[in-house]
Amino acid sequence: xxxxxxxxxxxxxxxxxxxxxxxxxxxxxxxxxxxxxxxxxxxxxxxxxxxxxxxxxxxxxxxxxxxxxxxxxxxxxxxxxxxxxxxxxxxxxxxxxxxxxxxxxxxxxxxxxxxxxxxxxxxxxxxxxxxxxxxxxxxxxxxxxxxxxxxxxxxxxxxxxxxxxxxxxxxxxxxxxxxxxxxxxxxxxxxxxxxxxxxxxxxxxxxxxxxxxxxxxxxxxxxxxxxxxxxxxxxxxxxxxxxxxxxxxxxxxxxxxxxxxxxxxxxxxxxxxxxxxxxxxxxxxxxxxxxxxxxxxxxx
Numbered sequence: 226x227x228x229x230x231x232x233x234x235x236x237x238x239x240x241x242x243x244x245x246x247x248x249x250x251x252x253x254x255x256x257x258x259x260x261x262x263x264x265x266x267x268x269x270x271x272x273x274x275x276x277x278x279x280x281x282x283x284x285x286x287x288x289x290x291x292x293x294x295x296x297x298x299x300x301x302x303x304x305x306x307x308x309x310x311x312x313x314x315x316x317x318x319x320x321x322x323x324x325x326x327x328x329x330x331x332x333x334x335x336x337x338x339x340x341x342x343x344x345x346x347x348x349x350x351x352x353x354x355x356x357x358x359x360x361x362x363x364x365x366x367x368x369x370x371x372x373x374x375x376x377x378x379x380x381x382x383x384x385x386x387x388x389x390x391x392x393x394x395x396x397x398x399x400x401x402x403x404x405x406x407x408x409x410x411x412x413x414x415x416x417x418x419x420x421x422x423x424x425x426x427x428x429x430x431x432x433x434x435x436x437x438x439x440x441x442x443x444x445x446x447x448x449x450x451x452x453x454x455x456x457x458x459x460x461x462x463x464x465x466x467x468x469x470x471x472x473x474x475x476x477x478x479x480x481x482x483x484x485x486x487x488x489x490x491x492x493x494x495x496x497x498x499x500x501x502x503x504x505x506x507x508x509x510x511x512x513x514x515x516x517x518x519x520x521x522x523x524x525x
Contacts, residue, residue, distance in 0.1 A: 260500065266493035273489055284494040294495070296470055297478040300385065301499075304474065305453035308389045313446055316397055317438075320404035321430070334405075338398030345395065349462035352391040353378065356463075378464050381471045388459045388472060396452070400445050407441030408434065447507055454503050475499050 267284055269277035288294045323334055340348060355361050356377035364374050377387040411434065419429045435442075457476040460466055466473035466481075473481075475495055483492035 260497075263493040263496045266489050267497050269490050271489040272487040274487070277490075280490065284490045285498075288491065288494055288498070293470070293473075294475075294478060297473050297475045300470075300472060301454060301456070301474040301476075304385060304389060304392075304456055305450055307386075308392055308453050309446060309449045311389075312393045312396065312400065312449060313442065315393065316400040316445070317404055317442075319397065319401045320408055321434075323401070323405055324408045334398075334402070337401060340395045340397070341399045343395070345458040346462055348391065348395045349459050352387075352394075353463050356387055379468050381468050384464050384468055384471045388456075388463060391463075392453070392456070392459055396449065400449060403445055404438070404441060407438050411437045443510060447510055450506060450510075451503055454499065454506075 266277065268279060268281055270280045270283075271277040319337065323330055327333070355363050358364050358374050358376050358379075363377070368374060375383060377383045415433055415437070416429055419433050424432065455476055456474050457480065460472040460474055460477055461480075464472045466477050476499070479492045479495040479499070482488045482495065
Protein backbone atom coordinates (compact mmCIF):
# COMPACT_ATOMS: atom_id res chain seq x y z
CA UNK A 226 0.00 0.00 0.00
CA UNK A 227 1.34 3.37 -0.98
CA UNK A 228 2.40 5.71 1.78
CA UNK A 229 0.58 9.03 2.28
CA UNK A 230 3.69 10.95 1.19
CA UNK A 231 3.91 9.07 -2.15
CA UNK A 232 0.20 9.64 -2.78
CA UNK A 233 0.67 13.35 -2.12
CA UNK A 234 3.62 13.42 -4.55
CA UNK A 235 1.55 11.74 -7.26
CA UNK A 236 -1.26 14.24 -6.79
CA UNK A 237 1.22 17.10 -7.04
CA UNK A 238 2.70 15.64 -10.24
CA UNK A 239 -0.77 15.23 -11.75
CA UNK A 240 -1.67 18.77 -10.77
CA UNK A 241 1.57 20.02 -12.31
CA UNK A 242 0.92 18.13 -15.56
CA UNK A 243 -2.65 19.47 -15.66
CA UNK A 244 -1.39 23.04 -15.23
CA UNK A 245 1.39 22.73 -17.81
CA UNK A 246 -0.56 20.85 -20.49
CA UNK A 247 -2.60 23.83 -21.81
CA UNK A 248 0.54 25.97 -22.20
CA UNK A 249 2.43 23.14 -23.92
CA UNK A 250 -0.54 22.54 -26.23
CA UNK A 251 -0.64 26.20 -27.21
CA UNK A 252 3.12 26.26 -27.87
CA UNK A 253 2.83 23.14 -30.03
CA UNK A 254 -0.15 24.56 -31.89
CA UNK A 255 1.24 28.01 -32.72
CA UNK A 256 5.00 27.40 -32.79
CA UNK A 257 6.31 23.86 -33.13
CA UNK A 258 3.75 22.40 -35.55
CA UNK A 259 3.87 25.37 -38.00
CA UNK A 260 7.67 25.17 -37.94
CA UNK A 261 7.58 21.46 -38.82
CA UNK A 262 5.06 22.11 -41.60
CA UNK A 263 7.19 24.97 -42.97
CA UNK A 264 10.24 22.69 -42.90
CA UNK A 265 8.35 20.09 -44.94
CA UNK A 266 7.02 22.58 -47.50
CA UNK A 267 10.51 24.08 -47.89
CA UNK A 268 11.55 20.74 -49.42
CA UNK A 269 8.67 20.70 -51.91
CA UNK A 270 7.32 22.55 -54.92
CA UNK A 271 3.88 23.76 -53.87
CA UNK A 272 1.65 26.48 -55.30
CA UNK A 273 -1.46 25.97 -53.09
CA UNK A 274 -3.30 24.58 -56.13
CA UNK A 275 -1.53 21.37 -57.03
CA UNK A 276 -0.23 18.75 -54.62
CA UNK A 277 3.24 19.33 -53.14
CA UNK A 278 6.06 17.72 -55.16
CA UNK A 279 9.23 16.69 -53.32
CA UNK A 280 12.28 18.60 -54.61
CA UNK A 281 14.69 18.21 -51.68
CA UNK A 282 17.08 21.12 -51.19
CA UNK A 283 16.31 22.71 -54.55
CA UNK A 284 14.48 25.68 -52.99
CA UNK A 285 17.47 26.46 -50.78
CA UNK A 286 19.88 26.16 -53.72
CA UNK A 287 17.82 28.64 -55.72
CA UNK A 288 17.56 31.01 -52.77
CA UNK A 289 21.31 31.15 -52.27
CA UNK A 290 21.66 32.05 -55.95
CA UNK A 291 18.88 34.64 -55.83
CA UNK A 292 20.10 38.24 -55.72
CA UNK A 293 16.73 39.46 -54.40
CA UNK A 294 17.04 37.12 -51.41
CA UNK A 295 20.48 38.43 -50.45
CA UNK A 296 19.30 42.01 -50.90
CA UNK A 297 16.36 41.31 -48.57
CA UNK A 298 18.68 39.62 -46.05
CA UNK A 299 21.03 42.63 -46.10
CA UNK A 300 18.11 45.02 -45.57
CA UNK A 301 16.80 42.87 -42.70
CA UNK A 302 20.08 42.78 -40.78
CA UNK A 303 20.70 46.45 -41.47
CA UNK A 304 17.32 47.34 -40.02
CA UNK A 305 17.62 44.96 -37.06
CA UNK A 306 21.11 45.90 -35.94
CA UNK A 307 20.68 49.61 -36.72
CA UNK A 308 17.43 49.94 -34.80
CA UNK A 309 18.47 47.78 -31.86
CA UNK A 310 21.93 49.28 -31.31
CA UNK A 311 20.62 52.84 -31.45
CA UNK A 312 17.39 51.90 -29.69
CA UNK A 313 19.02 50.26 -26.67
CA UNK A 314 21.23 53.32 -26.15
CA UNK A 315 18.29 55.73 -26.43
CA UNK A 316 16.02 53.57 -24.24
CA UNK A 317 18.74 53.32 -21.59
CA UNK A 318 19.25 57.09 -21.62
CA UNK A 319 15.51 57.70 -21.24
CA UNK A 320 15.28 55.08 -18.49
CA UNK A 321 18.16 56.72 -16.62
CA UNK A 322 16.39 60.07 -16.93
CA UNK A 323 13.12 58.68 -15.55
CA UNK A 324 14.95 56.90 -12.74
CA UNK A 325 15.56 60.34 -11.22
CA UNK A 326 12.98 62.09 -9.07
CA UNK A 327 11.43 64.23 -11.81
CA UNK A 328 8.35 66.39 -11.41
CA UNK A 329 5.66 64.86 -13.61
CA UNK A 330 7.83 61.80 -14.29
CA UNK A 331 4.90 59.38 -14.20
CA UNK A 332 2.98 61.41 -16.78
CA UNK A 333 6.03 61.63 -19.04
CA UNK A 334 6.59 57.88 -18.81
CA UNK A 335 2.98 57.37 -19.88
CA UNK A 336 3.46 59.66 -22.87
CA UNK A 337 6.59 57.77 -23.94
CA UNK A 338 4.80 54.42 -23.58
CA UNK A 339 1.56 55.36 -25.41
CA UNK A 340 2.85 54.57 -28.97
CA UNK A 341 3.37 50.95 -27.87
CA UNK A 342 -0.38 50.62 -27.44
CA UNK A 343 -1.05 51.41 -31.12
CA UNK A 344 -0.66 48.88 -33.93
CA UNK A 345 2.12 49.16 -36.49
CA UNK A 346 -0.46 49.85 -39.21
CA UNK A 347 -1.81 52.92 -37.43
CA UNK A 348 1.68 54.18 -36.53
CA UNK A 349 2.88 53.59 -40.10
CA UNK A 350 -0.01 55.58 -41.57
CA UNK A 351 0.63 58.46 -39.16
CA UNK A 352 4.33 58.60 -39.99
CA UNK A 353 3.64 58.30 -43.72
CA UNK A 354 1.74 61.56 -43.37
CA UNK A 355 4.49 63.11 -41.24
CA UNK A 356 7.11 62.18 -43.85
CA UNK A 357 5.04 63.36 -46.82
CA UNK A 358 7.16 65.73 -48.96
CA UNK A 359 4.20 67.94 -49.94
CA UNK A 360 1.99 68.25 -46.84
CA UNK A 361 4.01 66.56 -44.09
CA UNK A 362 4.85 68.74 -41.06
CA UNK A 363 8.44 67.46 -40.89
CA UNK A 364 9.32 68.82 -44.32
CA UNK A 365 7.33 71.97 -43.59
CA UNK A 366 9.53 72.55 -40.54
CA UNK A 367 12.70 71.81 -42.53
CA UNK A 368 11.65 74.18 -45.30
CA UNK A 369 11.00 76.84 -42.69
CA UNK A 370 14.63 76.44 -41.59
CA UNK A 371 15.82 76.82 -45.17
CA UNK A 372 16.49 73.10 -45.72
CA UNK A 373 15.41 71.55 -49.00
CA UNK A 374 12.60 69.00 -49.07
CA UNK A 375 13.71 65.48 -48.10
CA UNK A 376 11.90 62.58 -49.76
CA UNK A 377 12.03 60.32 -46.74
CA UNK A 378 10.10 57.37 -48.15
CA UNK A 379 10.92 57.63 -51.86
CA UNK A 380 14.66 58.26 -51.65
CA UNK A 381 16.70 55.06 -51.56
CA UNK A 382 19.12 56.52 -49.01
CA UNK A 383 16.42 57.81 -46.66
CA UNK A 384 13.70 55.13 -46.79
CA UNK A 385 15.13 52.52 -44.41
CA UNK A 386 16.51 55.04 -41.88
CA UNK A 387 13.08 56.72 -41.85
CA UNK A 388 11.36 53.42 -41.07
CA UNK A 389 13.96 52.76 -38.38
CA UNK A 390 13.19 56.10 -36.72
CA UNK A 391 9.46 55.37 -36.77
CA UNK A 392 9.97 51.85 -35.37
CA UNK A 393 12.27 53.17 -32.65
CA UNK A 394 9.69 55.77 -31.62
CA UNK A 395 7.01 53.10 -31.44
CA UNK A 396 9.04 50.56 -29.41
CA UNK A 397 10.95 52.94 -27.16
CA UNK A 398 8.40 53.03 -24.34
CA UNK A 399 8.17 49.26 -23.89
CA UNK A 400 11.91 48.68 -23.57
CA UNK A 401 12.37 51.86 -21.54
CA UNK A 402 10.00 50.43 -18.91
CA UNK A 403 11.98 47.16 -18.75
CA UNK A 404 15.29 48.99 -18.37
CA UNK A 405 13.78 51.35 -15.80
CA UNK A 406 12.65 48.37 -13.72
CA UNK A 407 16.17 46.97 -13.91
CA UNK A 408 17.70 50.27 -12.82
CA UNK A 409 15.32 50.62 -9.90
CA UNK A 410 16.17 47.07 -8.79
CA UNK A 411 19.83 48.00 -8.29
CA UNK A 412 20.47 48.42 -4.54
CA UNK A 413 21.07 52.09 -3.72
CA UNK A 414 23.81 51.04 -1.31
CA UNK A 415 26.04 50.07 -4.25
CA UNK A 416 25.81 53.52 -5.83
CA UNK A 417 26.22 55.19 -2.46
CA UNK A 418 29.36 53.16 -1.74
CA UNK A 419 30.81 54.09 -5.14
CA UNK A 420 29.99 57.74 -4.49
CA UNK A 421 31.73 57.62 -1.10
CA UNK A 422 34.78 56.07 -2.79
CA UNK A 423 34.96 59.12 -5.05
CA UNK A 424 33.35 57.83 -8.25
CA UNK A 425 31.63 60.54 -10.27
CA UNK A 426 28.28 60.09 -12.06
CA UNK A 427 29.98 58.99 -15.29
CA UNK A 428 32.04 56.34 -13.49
CA UNK A 429 29.07 55.11 -11.47
CA UNK A 430 27.07 54.66 -14.67
CA UNK A 431 29.68 52.55 -16.48
CA UNK A 432 31.20 50.75 -13.49
CA UNK A 433 28.08 50.16 -11.38
CA UNK A 434 24.86 50.58 -13.36
CA UNK A 435 25.84 48.88 -16.62
CA UNK A 436 27.34 45.74 -14.97
CA UNK A 437 24.24 45.41 -12.78
CA UNK A 438 22.03 45.67 -15.88
CA UNK A 439 23.79 43.01 -17.95
CA UNK A 440 20.94 40.49 -17.82
CA UNK A 441 18.30 43.14 -18.46
CA UNK A 442 20.28 44.61 -21.36
CA UNK A 443 20.71 41.17 -22.90
CA UNK A 444 16.97 40.50 -22.63
CA UNK A 445 16.16 43.86 -24.23
CA UNK A 446 18.70 43.40 -27.00
CA UNK A 447 17.61 39.86 -27.87
CA UNK A 448 13.87 40.61 -27.66
CA UNK A 449 14.17 43.78 -29.72
CA UNK A 450 16.43 42.05 -32.25
CA UNK A 451 14.01 39.13 -32.70
CA UNK A 452 11.15 41.53 -33.35
CA UNK A 453 13.21 43.68 -35.74
CA UNK A 454 14.23 40.63 -37.79
CA UNK A 455 10.54 40.07 -38.56
CA UNK A 456 9.88 43.60 -39.83
CA UNK A 457 7.18 43.66 -42.50
CA UNK A 458 4.21 45.89 -41.69
CA UNK A 459 6.14 49.17 -41.71
CA UNK A 460 7.68 48.45 -45.10
CA UNK A 461 4.43 47.15 -46.58
CA UNK A 462 2.37 50.15 -45.47
CA UNK A 463 4.91 52.95 -45.91
CA UNK A 464 7.01 52.02 -48.94
CA UNK A 465 5.68 48.75 -50.40
CA UNK A 466 9.24 47.47 -50.25
CA UNK A 467 10.67 50.34 -52.30
CA UNK A 468 12.24 52.43 -53.50
CA UNK A 469 14.21 49.98 -55.65
CA UNK A 470 13.73 47.27 -53.01
CA UNK A 471 15.59 49.36 -50.41
CA UNK A 472 13.10 48.37 -47.68
CA UNK A 473 12.22 44.86 -48.85
CA UNK A 474 13.05 42.54 -45.93
CA UNK A 475 13.15 38.76 -45.63
CA UNK A 476 9.58 38.60 -44.36
CA UNK A 477 8.48 40.86 -47.25
CA UNK A 478 10.31 38.57 -49.68
CA UNK A 479 8.61 35.59 -48.04
CA UNK A 480 5.23 37.31 -48.47
CA UNK A 481 5.92 37.97 -52.15
CA UNK A 482 7.02 34.38 -52.74
CA UNK A 483 3.91 32.97 -51.07
CA UNK A 484 1.11 35.29 -52.17
CA UNK A 485 2.40 37.01 -55.31
CA UNK A 486 4.39 34.22 -56.93
CA UNK A 487 2.40 31.37 -55.26
CA UNK A 488 5.68 29.64 -54.46
CA UNK A 489 5.04 28.18 -51.02
CA UNK A 490 8.21 26.11 -51.15
CA UNK A 491 10.44 29.17 -51.57
CA UNK A 492 8.51 31.10 -48.92
CA UNK A 493 8.84 28.22 -46.45
CA UNK A 494 12.57 27.94 -47.08
CA UNK A 495 12.96 31.66 -46.31
CA UNK A 496 10.98 31.12 -43.09
CA UNK A 497 13.26 28.26 -42.05
CA UNK A 498 16.43 30.24 -42.81
CA UNK A 499 15.08 33.25 -40.92
CA UNK A 500 14.32 31.04 -37.93
CA UNK A 501 17.84 29.58 -37.99
CA UNK A 502 19.38 33.06 -38.30
CA UNK A 503 17.41 34.32 -35.29
CA UNK A 504 18.36 31.26 -33.20
CA UNK A 505 22.03 31.61 -34.18
CA UNK A 506 22.07 35.32 -33.33
CA UNK A 507 20.46 34.62 -29.94
CA UNK A 508 23.03 31.91 -29.16
CA UNK A 509 25.90 34.21 -30.14
CA UNK A 510 24.57 36.96 -27.89
CA UNK A 511 24.19 34.52 -25.01
CA UNK A 512 27.70 33.18 -25.61
CA UNK A 513 29.04 36.73 -25.66
CA UNK A 514 27.42 37.40 -22.29
CA UNK A 515 28.97 34.25 -20.77
CA UNK A 516 32.43 35.11 -22.09
CA UNK A 517 32.09 38.65 -20.75
CA UNK A 518 31.03 37.33 -17.35
CA UNK A 519 33.98 34.91 -17.22
CA UNK A 520 36.38 37.69 -18.17
CA UNK A 521 35.02 39.83 -15.32
CA UNK A 522 35.40 36.98 -12.82
CA UNK A 523 39.00 36.32 -13.90
CA UNK A 524 39.94 40.01 -13.60
CA UNK A 525 41.85 40.56 -10.33
